Amino acid sequence: MVDSLFPTIDTTDDVASPESRRKRRRISETSKEAAESSSEAQRINEESSKRWRTNRVQQIYASKLIEALRRVRQRSNDAGKITSVAREIRDTADRVLAASARGTSRWSRSILAARVRACLKKHKKAKSKGTRKPRKDTAAERRRVEKLPAVERKLKILGRLVPGCRKVDVPNLLDEASDYIAALEMQVRAMESLAELLAAAAPPSTTLTRP
Numbered sequence: 081m082v083d084s085l086f087p088t089i090d091t092t093d094d095v096a097s098p099e100s101r102r103k104r105r106r107i108s109e110t111s112k113e114a115a116e117s118s119s120e121a122q123r124i125n126e127e128s129s130k131r132w133r134t135n136r137v138q139q140i141y142a143s144k145l146i147e148a149l150r151r152v153r154q155r156s157n158d159a160g161k162i163t164s165v166a167r168e169i170r171d172t173a174d175r176v177l178a179a180s181a182r183g184t185s186r187w188s189r190s191i192l193a194a195r196v197r198a199c200l201k202k203h204k205k206a207k208s209k210g211t212r213k214p215r216k217d218t219a220a221e222r223r224r225v226e227k228l229p230a231v232e233r234k235l236k237i238l239g240r241l242v243p244g245c246r247k248v249d250v251p252n253l254l255d256e257a258s259d260y261i262a263a264l265e266m267q268v269r270a271m272e273s274l275a276e277l278l279a280a281a282a283p284p285s286t287t288l289t290r291p
Contacts, residue, residue, distance in 0.1 A: 132262040136224070141180050142270040148172045171195075177267050187260045190244025 152172055156165050170261050181188035225236050239246045
């Protein structure tokens with residue numbers, strides 16, 4: 081009798097309506113795509129870190145660096161320009177590192193592009209004197225960054241440290257930073273190995289002994 085007074089309401093059509101099914105499908109697809117992109121980014125990050133830690137990559141980088149340094153030495157025979165030679169050696173090591181990445185990262189492409197822009201600028205400067213561009217107000221920019229929240233300020237500083245990453249989003253910035261750090265660690269290991277080989281190959285210094 082109670083059932084007759086309060087009839088049951090069939091809600092199966094509302095729950096399983098086509099619109100609700102489409103919404104659930106879109107939500108599940110979106111979450112699935114987000115999980116796949118996150119796992120893919122993590123996989124790429126791990127592969128890049130492993131790639132820079134292999135001995136083969138370190139040996140290839142060391143051999144290319146030696147050849148590049150030989151060309152630098154041939155071009156700069158003037159012993160008085162020690163500062164410019166040291167800067168050129170540093171730039172050469174960075175360019176070889178960027179070339180070893182084979183353009184797969186933003187920071188490597190930025191380093192190679194900066195070299196091309198520097199060559200073009202030098203060529204234009206040799207043709208005409210031109211006018212110097214006014215320097216940017218770095219002090220005002222520094223004050224603006226200091227007023228930002230701590231996390232955002234650190235991300236800004238990190239974007240400045242990684243070449244070509246001043247205007248990228250946070251996930252890409254973190255991926256580029258981790259790959260760049262792994263590449264720099266490999267660079268340090270290779271240069272330390274070269275320094276040890278050069279020190280071992282150097283002739284021993286002769287000391288004068290009194291009779």
